[in-house]
Amino acid sequence: MFSRDEVQLPGGIATPALVVDLDAFEGNVARMAAAARAGGFALRPHGKTHKSADVAARQLAAGAIGLSVATLGEAEAFARAGVDDLFIAYPLWLDDGKAGRLRLLAETVALRVGVDSAEAARRLGAAVRGSARPVEALVEVDCGCRRTGVQPAAAGAVAAAAAGAGLAVAGVFTFPGHGYGHDPAARERAARDEERALAEAVDALARHGLEARVVSGGSTPTAGQWRPGVVGELRPGVYVFNDAIQLGIGTCGPEDLALAAAATVVSVPAPDRFVLDAGSKVLGADRSPWVDGHGYLPMFPGATVTGLWEHHAVVRLPAGVRGPGLGAVVTVAPNHVCSAVNLVDELLAVRRGAVVERWPVSARGANA
Amino acid sequence: MFSRDEVQLPGGIATPALVVDLDAFEGNVARMAAAARAGGFALRPHGKTHKSADVAARQLAAGAIGLSVATLGEAEAFARAGVDDLFIAYPLWLDDGKAGRLRLLAETVALRVGVDSAEAARRLGAAVRGSARPVEALVEVDCGCRRTGVQPAAAGAVAAAAAGAGLAVAGVFTFPGHGYGHDPAARERAARDEERALAEAVDALARHGLEARVVSGGSTPTAGQWRPGVVGELRPGVYVFNDAIQLGIGTCGPEDLALAAAATVVSVPAPDRFVLDAGSKVLGADRSPWVDGHGYLPMFPGATVTGLWEHHAVVRLPAGVRGPGLGAVVTVAPNHVCSAVNLVDELLAVRRGAVVERWPVSARGANA
Known part of the structure; x- marks a missing residue:
């Protein structure tokens, strides 16, 4: 996802922001629906991953019988949205x-x-x-x-x-x-x-x-x-966007990553290292034995996010790879997408490099 | 903090929720202000920890010269609040x-x-x-x-x-x-x-x-x-509330922990284990080499949060310690308080077991 095109953020949208690659997303929704249908299973996707009425509507349109949720507050939010x-x-x-x-x-x-x-x-x-x-x-x-x-x-x-x-x-x-x-x-x-x-x-x-x-x-x-x-x-739940952990355990490929943080290079302290403005407050702080570091950069597949602070991702490049310059906008798929989505008020749905829809995270923070 | 009293949440406030022990909080604010004054330092506390105009007002009243922030959005939020x-x-x-x-x-x-x-x-x-x-x-x-x-x-x-x-x-x-x-x-x-x-x-x-x-x-x-x-x-920044990491590295004592998630015991699957409704979506997912697990329970100092999912904290008790029953409300200090605060819309300020103020997290999610 986002591996060929730079993400063009329209005026008024600042980094870091979470962006959804609509082509990858639609593929994920369709494939899971087809797999459930083929096996004769009822599909009730978990809404905690996306907390979004817009995403739920697409899952239901593809054949899901309803939604799973984790909290009463999530249930209320989806009920208000018509689920x-x-x-x-x-x-x-x-x-x-x-x-x-x-x-x-x-x-x-x-x-x-x-x-x-x-x-x-x-x-x-x-x-x-x-x-x-x-x-x-x-x-x-x-x-x-x-x-x-x-x-x-x-x-x-x-x-x-x-x-x-x-x-x-x-x-x-x-x-x-x-x-x-x-x-x-x-x-x-x-x-x-x-x-x-x-x-x-x-x-x-x-x-x-x-x-x-x-x-x-x-x-x-x-x-x-x-x-x-x-x-x-x-x-x-996670399948709808996938994330660096799913990539790490091999249940999706890079082309199936449908959500990432769009982030700006704010500092280039050394030739083999750059720093993005996406930290744990937009990516989440989840670690996994199956991911080396704190996320995955589709544009720099060999790079590793070696350090993550609240507003800094320190990215190290493999030897000989030329990094992005100051001010470049790149994308980072989070380790655990459910955590990332819960940190923002909206997702920006992107098709061919342009933001075409904005999806409110209706159940963000609905823990209780 | 909260080690003697059960937290009494007023009607309409559901768990999980983040609560501030006002006595511990005021002690933390006063001690850091005194230490800075004694050394002749200007104190400019970091607002990313609390993102709260109410907390900022108390830091400034105690002698802080202004605030530090991490993002333009945080600066705008504090400026709107009069900092x-x-x-x-x-x-x-x-x-x-x-x-x-x-x-x-x-x-x-x-x-x-x-x-x-x-x-x-x-x-x-x-x-x-x-x-x-x-x-x-x-x-x-x-x-x-x-x-x-x-x-x-x-x-x-x-x-x-x-x-x-x-x-x-x-x-x-x-x-x-x-x-x-x-x-x-x-x-x-x-x-x-x-x-x-x-x-x-x-x-x-x-x-x-x-x-x-x-x-x-x-x-x-x-x-x-x-x-x-x-x-x-x-x-x-962190000193204003402290957290399980500061406790782990020894820069505060349990009595200086001023923020915790109030959480309900939702499951007791075995005598040595109980499960709380506070997970990574209210505590944050930060890990640290200086904390064994995912938080600290002031009421059960020997307990360990061995597993943390988005809405589950699995707590293991030391041998012979009797755990809380189903429905009990207990508190968990997060590993990293800055991450936890950013997950909620308000903090509940508690004195002697009762909620006496509600502080909006004015700059929550202000990453950009």
């Missing part, structure tokens, strides 16, 4: 304020919420009791990531508690977050872990007389390992 | 848009701008030519951080170019960023590097017939190593 089928793929804990907000939200959209404890399920049930539309609960199970979620065998008890609290138990979900890595075999193992855990959880629900209609999993790194059978719904 | 003496401690590269904005800003506040190249100095001079108020240039020198800045001996040529471009050359500045570390001796060496580099740069200006009235340096980690002589002005 009417939302899954909060997170074990929400409802205090009085969130209980009231969730109830309001449930009256306007088809809503699913994650639970991984009987206590949270009871709070959720109390919050939506008597609501005109049912709220569906999905029990989160841990398939090896060791984050949230119960062990698969315990999913039945949580589901029973949710049913007892008056919720419609729709099924189970998991996140194969341990599938990040260089090695396709490790990603394959994570995808199989996911299937085993979900299948076991489906059985656990059945033992409590509950049917798991929805069996939800998936992530961008494990996309190549999906196979029909256990999993019915997929929730990849 | 009338600003130093953009960054080698700005002015395109047409930024040139126009800088000129407007220069007409309303006393303004200093960093330069580290003759080319940038010429652009700056052209931007403010004929302005009613002079803009002062400070030449940035590198004292060992290897980020931006010219080598000290080259400062004279950049200063001469700035003078030739019609700018008022006020002096020199540097950032001893290589002074981060456990070892007080390493911080001491960085402070001495800083003095040597600045003294050499002052001489370099003198050889071009230019007087360095302003000699600016300093950072929070090197605060204990300041001594009168070469450096006249100090620009620490």
Whole structure:
């Protein structure tokens, strides 16, 4: 992306800014939709990656059945933008304020919420009791990531508690977050872990007389390992833009990078080094064992961002490569695109070097 | 901070949220002001840490002569809030848009701008030519951080170019960023590097017939190593809140941590582990060799945040320590406070467990 053309920023747009390569973006949206369709999966992309109503609209137009989100605030933002089928793929804990907000939200959209404890399920049930539309609960199970979620065998008890609290138990979900890595075999193992855990959880629900209609999993790194059978719904997020981590683990190529910071060379302290005005406050500070440094420069594929401060990216060039001069505008794909998007108020959508649309990051900062 | 009292969040405030312990904050502001006064230094705190007009007002009331900022956007935000003496401690590269904005800003506040190249100095001079108020240039020198800045001996040529471009050359500045570390001796060496580099740069200006009235340096980690002589002005930032990195390198104690994320326990997947709803989108993703994990929990000093996702902090407890239950609200100091503040729209100022003020993060996201 952006490897042939310099980015031309129109007057009034200053660097650093996040730009989207529309051609790459559209390719990413179409390919994931086609892969899900080919495997018979329902696609429910994760909105935390983009937090943008404009991006959501394109995913839905390409066949997504709804969106996944991580927070109540994200769900509210997408509901305001007209997305009417939302899954909060997170074990929400409802205090009085969130209980009231969730109830309001449930009256306007088809809503699913994650639970991984009987206590949270009871709070959720109390919050939506008597609501005109049912709220569906999905029990989160841990398939090896060791984050949230119960062990698969315990999913039945949580589901029973949710049913007892008056919720419609729709099924189970998991996140194969341990599938990040260089090695396709490790990603394959994570995808199989996911299937085993979900299948076991489906059985656990059945033992409590509950049917798991929805069996939800998936992530961008494990996309190549999906196979029909256990999993019915997929929730990849990052694929829509990709990033330096996906490039590092080999799940995308440089041509699939659809988002980058446009940045200006502000200093050239030595011939083998230049400094950009894009730092951690626009790229994010995520590190990864699969990326050498703090981002990827499509125009200088051998370069490394060796140092990242809040407003400085120090870039080192390979021997013999001539760097850009002072004032040049270059692009840097962030290590983790979800973090970068959350740092700005808008994305600039670019086609053939020109900004053609501006997309507000409607759910920026919606952590709560 | 927050070690004795649970944080009581008033209705309508949901977790995760960033809270400021006013007692600790006021202590930090007063101690740094006293240290600067005792050494005869002018104090120009860095506003990038807090991005808040309310915090700036307290620093100025305690004796700060003005603020340092990192971007033109931050300068504009603080100028709108009434701060009338600003130093953009960054080698700005002015395109047409930024040139126009800088000129407007220069007409309303006393303004200093960093330069580290003759080319940038010429652009700056052209931007403010004929302005009613002079803009002062400070030449940035590198004292060992290897980020931006010219080598000290080259400062004279950049200063001469700035003078030739019609700018008022006020002096020199540097950032001893290589002074981060456990070892007080390493911080001491960085402070001495800083003095040597600045003294050499002052001489370099003198050889071009230019007087360095302003000699600016300093950072929070090197605060204990300041001594009168070469450096006249100090620009620490983080001290106002402190963070887990400062705690890790030993430049503050737990009682000096004045900012934390208030977070809810959303999952307790195992007896030695709990999961909070504060992730990298409110704490930031900065890592440090001086912090084991992703933050510090004042209420559980032996705990480690072993995993951080966008909306999950996985906390491991030492053997035998009883963790908080589902729904408990606890606090986490971020690794790097500047990153955390930039992720939210307001800070909640807390005294004796109650929120008593709400401070907008006026310059949030002002990267350009």
